Amino acid sequence: MPDALPKRTITLTVNGKEHSAETEDRYSLADFLRHGLGLTGTHLGCEHGVCGACTVLVDGQAVRGCLMLAVQAEGRQVVTIEGLANEDGTLSPLQAAFMDNHGLQCGFCTPGILTTLTAYLRDHPNAGEPELREALSGNICRCTGYDTIVRAALAAARTIREGAKA
Amino acid sequence: MSSTAFVGQRVKRLEDPDLLTGKGQFLDDLKLPGMLEAAFVRSPFAHATFTEIDAAEARSMPGVIAVLTAKDLPPKMTGKRILLQVPHPQITYAVTQEPLATSEVCFVGEAVAVVIAESRHLAEDAAERVIVDWEPLPAASHCDAALKPGAPVTHACMTDNVAGRLSLGFGDVEAAFRNAAHVIEARYEPHRGTGHPMECRGVVAVYDLVSDAFRIWSSTQTPHNTQRAVIDMFGMAEDHVRVITPDVGGGFGPKNQVYPEELVIPAAARLLGRPVKWAEDRREHFLTTTQERDQVWDVSAAVDQDGVLLGVRGTLIHDAGAYLPWGIIMPYISATTLPGPYKLPAYRMAVTVAFTNLVPTTPLRGAGRPQAVFAMERLMDAVAQKLGLDPAEVRRRNFIQASDMPYDMGLTYRDGAPVMYDTGDYPEAQAQALSKAGYDDFPARQKAALAEGRHIGIGIGNYVEGTGLGPFEGATLRILTNGRVAIYTGAAAAGQAHRTTLAQICADELNIDVTDIDVVGGDTGVMPRGAGTYASRITVNAGSSVRIASVELRGKALALAAAKFDVKPEDVELTHGAVRIKGEQGDSVTFEELAKMTSGMPGYALPKGVKPDLEASGYFTPPQATYSNGSHVAEVEVDAETGQVKILKYTVVHDCGTVINPMLVDGQVQGGVAHGIGNALLERMVFDEDANPLTTTFADYLMPTAEIVPNCDIVHMESPTPLNPLGAKGAGEGGTIPAPAAIVAAVENALTPFGVRITDCPITPQRIVELISAAQDTTQEDR
Numbered sequence: 045m046p047d048a049l050p051k052r053t054i055t056l057t058v059n060g061k062e063h064s065a066e067t068e069d070r071y072s073l074a075d076f077l078r079h080g081l082g083l084t085g086t087h088l089g090c091e092h093g094v095c096g097a098c099t100v101l102v103d104g105q106a107v108r109g110c111l112m113l114a115v116q117a118e119g120r121q122v123v124t125i126e127g128l129a130n131e132d133g134t135l136s137p138l139q140a141a142f143m144d145n146h147g148l149q150c151g152f153c154t155p156g157i158l159t160t161l162t163a164y165l166r167d168h169p170n171a172g173e174p175e176l177r178e179a180l181s182g183n184i185c186r187c188t189g190y191d192t193i194v195r196a197a198l199a200a201a202r203t204i205r206e207g208a209k210a
Numbered sequence: 211m212s213s214t215a216f217v218g219q220r221v222k223r224l225e226d227p228d229l230l231t232g233k234g235q236f237l238d239d240l241k242l243p244g245m246l247e248a249a250f251v252r253s254p255f256a257h258a259t260f261t262e263i264d265a266a267e268a269r270s271m272p273g274v275i276a277v278l279t280a281k282d283l284p285p286k287m288t289g290k291r292i293l294l295q296v297p298h299p300q301i302t303y304a305v306t307q308e309p310l311a312t313s314e315v316c317f318v319g320e321a322v323a324v325v326i327a328e329s330r331h332l333a334e335d336a337a338e339r340v341i342v343d344w345e346p347l348p349a350a351s352h353c354d355a356a357l358k359p360g361a362p363v364t365h366a367c368m369t370d371n372v373a374g375r376l377s378l379g380f381g382d383v384e385a386a387f388r389n390a391a392h393v394i395e396a397r398y399e400p401h402r403g404t405g406h407p408m409e410c411r412g413v414v415a416v417y418d419l420v421s422d423a424f425r426i427w428s429s430t431q432t433p434h435n436t437q438r439a440v441i442d443m444f445g446m447a448e449d450h451v452r453v454i455t456p457d458v459g460g461g462f463g464p465k466n467q468v469y470p471e472e473l474v475i476p477a478a479a480r481l482l483g484r485p486v487k488w489a490e491d492r493r494e495h496f497l498t499t500t501q502e503r504d505q506v507w508d509v510s511a512a513v514d515q516d517g518v519l520l521g522v523r524g525t526l527i528h529d530a531g532a533y534l535p536w537g538i539i540m541p542y543i544s545a546t547t548l549p550g551p552y553k554l555p556a557y558r559m560a561v562t563v564a565f566t567n568l569v570p571t572t573p574l575r576g577a578g579r580p581q582a583v584f585a586m587e588r589l590m591d592a593v594a595q596k597l598g599l600d601p602a603e604v605r606r607r608n609f610i611q612a613s614d615m616p617y618d619m620g621l622t623y624r625d626g627a628p629v630m631y632d633t634g635d636y637p638e639a640q641a642q643a644l645s646k647a648g649y650d651d652f653p654a655r656q657k658a659a660l661a662e663g664r665h666i667g668i669g670i671g672n673y674v675e676g677t678g679l680g681p682f683e684g685a686t687l688r689i690l691t692n693g694r695v696a697i698y699t700g701a702a703a704a705g706q707a708h709r710t711t712l713a714q715i716c717a718d719e720l721n722i723d724v725t726d727i728d729v730v731g732g733d734t735g736v737m738p739r740g741a742g743t744y745a746s747r748i749t750v751n752a753g754s755s756v757r758i759a760s761v762e763l764r765g766k767a768l769a770l771a772a773a774k775f776d777v778k779p780e781d782v783e784l785t786h787g788a789v790r791i792k793g794e795q796g797d798s799v800t801f802e803e804l805a806k807m808t809s810g811m812p813g814y815a816l817p818k819g820v821k822p823d824l825e826a827s828g829y830f831t832p833p834q835a836t837y838s839n840g841s842h843v844a845e846v847e848v849d850a851e852t853g854q855v856k857i858l859k860y861t862v863v864h865d866c867g868t869v870i871n872p873m874l875v876d877g878q879v880q881g882g883v884a885h886g887i888g889n890a891l892l893e894r895m896v897f898d899e900d901a902n903p904l905t906t907t908f909a910d911y912l913m914p915t916a917e918i919v920p921n922c923d924i925v926h927m928e929s930p931t932p933l934n935p936l937g938a939k940g941a942g943e944g945g946t947i948p949a950p951a952a953i954v955a956a957v958e959n960a961l962t963p964f965g966v967r968i969t970d971c972p973i974t975p976q977r978i979v980e981l982i983s984a985a986q987d988t989t990q991e992d993r
Binding site: 153186 | 222223225226227229230231232233234235236238239241272329331405406407408409410457458459460462491492704705706707873874876877880881882883884885907908909913914915916917919920921922945
């Protein structure tokens with residue numbers, strides 16, 4: 045093991061704000077967001093890419109924050125749960141639908157589910173239940189049994205089709 | 211008389227806004243000035259001894275502050291083990307874990323040292339460089355084999371693996387079997403899984419040298435148990451140890467234990483004079499967080515010519531794992547749960563609890579009940595097969611009737627009180643479930659499907675569950691000087707929405723909105739006594755305490771306002787956050803003004819009739835468990851080629867007494883069924899013959915996903931209990947308990963053409979293909 049761990053400074057945009065910060069090369073994007081930028085809304089559930097809790101949006105695509113290195117996010121646009129609400133701070137249609145439909149219990153997996161569905165509904169506003177269940181199949185929720193999450197996503201899709209932003 | 215503007219309504223959760231915007235504060239989100247992070251050095255062997263731990267290289271690594279072994283812990287901890295939660299006279303060797311093992315490890319993952327460093331990354335780097343002179347020993351890898359003569363022993367000091375024996379029952383079992391028209395015998399083997407909350411465990415500890423006090427945050431279901439264990443370990447006074455639960459990302463039972471890390475991290479914080487955090491990762495969770503469900507049931511049922519039960523007898527082997535943090539209470543629950551909703555004239559169960567070199571077992575959503583229900587319901591299906599009866603009809607012939615309530619089973623429950631079913635209508639629950647599931651039409655559906663080459667099946671799971679156990683869970687309510695009402699409770703939430711539920715109960719009594727209430731739970735600093743969130747007990751216990759305290763606080767607010775207005779208390783009434791004189795134009799005083807009145811002015815006497823206590827406390831102590839019940843019906847399709855199971859329809863009739871918030875209870879049931887689907891089809895901790903865990907990622911240990919878990923059709927029956935002021939019973943585990951029984955019965959029913967019998971769970975695709983293949987071989991041999 046070398047005495048000094050390799051580090052570098054990266055510049056990226058997170059939730060619309062540009063950040064320049066130092067990170068160890070080996071840090072995952074999720075660790076960097078949580079510990080480097082203090083954005084602890086992104087959660088780590090397994091750190092081996094299965095549970096989906098750490099999902100964030102990178103250039104609009106849903107990405108596992110535990111499987112991507114922070115240095116790979118250089119120059120990219122990242123959105124986390126902290127950046128999902130409407131600009132005036134009110135809940136987005138998807139967030140509001142989760143509250144209305146009891147789409148969360150402990151709330152630990154919720155950040156990854158909201159980011160996953162935000163990207164999916166943006167691209168598939170007409171999705172039905174089977175498609176939504178497939179879209180959610182990479183996110184593990186231990187509390188809800190998923191049904192209320194699917195109801196919330198369907199409700200949000202209706203709102204989005206009526207013209208609101210995801 | 212209170213109104214019910216909130217109780218019984220689908221009130222939206224007070225918890226959600228923060229959790230939906232990333233503002234939750236979970237354990238690993240806590241960041242204190244100067245905080246260090248920990249990584250543990252853990253045993254790679256299921257059983258080994260050691261004498262030396264060489265941490266010289268690790269200590270010299272960048273960012274490493276300390277490496278602690280058992281020898282480095284405070285002298286008060288020497289030779290001490292974690293406090294046993296539930297002692298029992300039948301335990302042969304009441305052994306719990308040491309904070310750090312001193313010379314022997316008994317399962318893979320047991321901690322022997324901890325590295326404290328500037329970051330978790332650096333701590334993990336150093337932990338890899340700690341060298342231990344392991345001497346591996348033979349290991350006991352399965353509870354059945356562990357009890358055979360000559361089996362390797364779990365602890366080197368033992369001569370066998372018996373952790374305890376229990377024998378319980380009632381009636382003349384021998385006569386029942388002598389007089390039986392038919393005897394059905396079977397062996398059932400439910401397997402190990404675990405809770406897997408999406409947030410793993412974790413601890414942050416701060417030691418305050420000035421006041422000799424700990425502040426400990428733990429991702430636990432039981433902050434008061436952690437507090438008790440810390441007090442026991444360090445010999446400190448209660449008010450010097452405060453344990454706080456931050457937002458907790460799920461519990462499901464395993465976070466109901468006190469773990470070594472909850473003692474070692476405080477010790478490190480005190481030794482080093484800096485805050486220390488340890489956040490468990492998922493691999494550690496697979497290795498070290500408690501599990502459950504490995505049991506072996508050898509059971510026989512004696513029935514008459516009509517399939518009416520005369521008696522059940524048998525033996526149960528329960529896998530304790532390497533230690534007994536919760537004693538032997540789980541197999542006790544299993545044995546007392548087995549009779550379920552059926553009239554059983556005679557019963558005898560001999561239980562042997564076996565140590566194995568596996569991570570300890572403790573209550574996991576259902577706590578020994580899913581296995582008991584699996585055994586009993588599979589037995590009922592076997593009776594039906596033997597007698598050529600419909601499985602629903604066999605159950606119908608044996609139900610305890612609503613008119614039999616209260617029904618004394620003839621056993622003593624784990625709370626020391628008789629198993630006395632309080633309320634419920636078991637025949638009606640099954641009838642409604644069958645009706646909702648289209649049970650009567652199923653034979654036609656099955657025939658039509660088979661004609662298309664599709665194998666569909668249906669299965670039933672009935673259960674009765676003792677919930678709402680004591681001793682108590684308290685609540686203190688206070689009207690604050692900002693006009694809001696605070697509820698302080700020992701109850702710690704992990705997703706169940708205690709804030710919302712407790713606020714609903716309080717809001718109705720005080721005639722305010724739920725959003726006017728702040729609920730602070732899971733903090734030993736605000737509530738000196740508490741038991742914990744387990745055994746589906748919080749709504750019953752904390753909810754009843756809130757009700758009791760709300761009634762008292764209501765009286766105090768009315769009396770205070772009456773004194774202010776110089777009228778009789780019956781002449782004032784609560785309006786929204788105020789008290790007013792009854793009548794069209796009566797004066798009113800707000801909660802805020804009342805609270806400020808009770809605060810007084812420096813140096814002045816309080817006004818006549820005013821006391822500085824606009825607060826009330828309640829400690830509801832239930833006399834016994836209250837028994838929830840339900841009926842589940844699963845309809846599945848099995849691909850006989852691949853063994854894939856698809857759940858086509860899942861029906862639940864659920865009776866947890868008075869429902870406080872149907873939205874939340876539906877959520878508990880649906881989530882519980884999902885866990886039960888895992889137990890039925892997917893989740894199994896596999897160990898090799900040396901007791902090494904083979905399933906340590908979510909790629910090996912499969913969790914239920916959105917594509918597998920169907921929308922359950924949930925019907926609530928409400929049989930209020932007279933045992934608490936709410937009429938409520940527990941709802942957190944009932945979704946899980948009968949699901950493996952119902953689903954496995956449905957799979958077996960689907961495979962009727964192959965003559966397959968299923969006696970274990972989870973039933974994986976591979977296992978289904980094996981069973982079909984074995985059944986076909988048998989059929990060919992028969993020819």
